[in-house]
Amino acid sequence: MSADPPSSPLALAARRHADDVIKPQVRDWERAGAFPRDAAEAAATDGLLGLFAPEAVGGQGASLAEAMDVFEELGRGDAAYAFALSMHNAVANTIARFGQPELCERYAASLVSGELLGGFSLTEPHAGSDAAAITTRAVAVDDGWRVSGRKAWVSLAGEADVFVLVCRTGTERGTGDVLMLAVDARTDGVRVERLYDKAAGAFLPIGEVSYDEVHVPSYALLAPAGQGMRAALGAIDVARVDIAAISVGLAAESLAVALDYAREREAFGGTLLDLQAIQFALADVETDVVAGRLLYRAAAAALDDGRGSVLAAHAKRFCPDAALRAAIACSEVLGAYGLLNEYPLARFLAHAKMLQVVDGTTEVQRIVIARDLVRR
Ligand SMILES: Cc1cc2nc3c(=O)[nH]c(=O)nc-3n(C[C@H](O)[C@H](O)[C@H](O)COP(=O)(O)OP(=O)(O)OC[C@H]3O[C@@H](n4cnc5c(N)ncnc54)[C@H](O)[C@@H]3O)c2cc1C
Secondary structure, three states: OOOOOOOOHHHHHHHHHHHHHHHHHHHHHHHHOOOOHHHHHHHHHOOOOOOOOOHHHOOOOOOHHHHHHHHHHHHHHOHHHHHHHHHHHHHHHHHHHHOOHHHHHHHHHHHHHOOOOEEEEOOEOOEOOOHHHOOOEEEEEOOEEEEEEEEEEEEOOOOOOEEEEEEEOOOOOOOOOEEEEEEEOOOOOEEEEEEOOOOOOOOOOEEEEEEEEEEEEHHHEEEOOOOHHHHHHHHHHHHHHHHHHHHHHHHHHHHHHHHHHHHHOEEOOEEHHHOHHHHHHHHHHHHHHHHHHHHHHHHHHHHHOOOOHHHHHHHHHHHHHHHHHHHHHHHHHOHHHHHOOOOOHHHHHHHHHHHHHOOOOHHHHHHHHHHHHHHO
């Protein structure tokens, strides 16, 4: 089941991208500590940077159900890279679908072609799960807004050319005045303040970006005051399913590595794979892979039908936890060798923790699920 053939031409392209571009180079990317823009351009050639964007701007116009397997395939290669592509796709799709014509003309086709990269910026140093506490402020001026504040955990900081920025017009916490803007990263007053030193994913720059009286033109409005948080959460629902699919890819690849190793490693007169304790450990991982895949596909289909926030939360709650279990179990099968960088399992362990946090932590998913339970 884990080595199923890809389910669509896009998923096949993603598997090729993982096998031919990500896996052979990811350790070099880690060592170089620089985002591989050439790899992203190769992904664009395969249609992977405009998955949901309309065909009019060069995108694939795919439904979530059609395209979600792409993220499982990318997750087999590297979750940090796959996450960057998930964020980029969210930005390309948001600008192409909700941007005014002038904004689309400037950015949409270039995002889809990989000439430009996009980042999504909601989190602030003091406001993560509690997104209603953001303070980055957009003050209306004649021809747009002046934005001031500081964003944290900005993926592709220093690398992205355009950010989808969630900010507010007032000073009180809440969502009634939250709006969503597109901000060109080259605008005066946008500055990368620090880049985080992380345990894994050194090639994916993540850090804090400050906005000092940054002028944002009127045509860059993506969602007006009062509708910004809802728009952001809509994009995040999709990203949660992306993360669930990436997690399943990470678990499936962990299993493939452990199976190969256990088949070859001789012990006690046979191979590790002859030992039932090893078989059982891998059987549990396979159950998680199968269950996770069914769950993220169901969530993608439900979001396509205009519902699905709760299923997206279930998928985001379950799949990264399953990925962490898989990385631990499969690393154990390799014994000491699981710790070597020639195998991906130590990197996968760090990434599985990351997947639990991004786009809403496991606890935040429990809040969404529990609220629905109580309401029903
Ligand atoms: C690798 C990485 C990339 C990221 N990229 C981006 C990005 O591109 N753009 C962006 O905007 N953000 C990004 N983020 C930020 C991410 O969305 C936040 O880290 C996340 O929302 C959690 O916020 P926090 O880290 O401030 O934790 P906090 O909100 O401070 O939470 C700390 C802990 O308390 C728990 N907790 C919080 N509230 C509750 C509650 N009510 N009930 C129970 N438990 C609770 C949390 O689950 C967590 O375990 C990224 C994060 C990481 C790790």
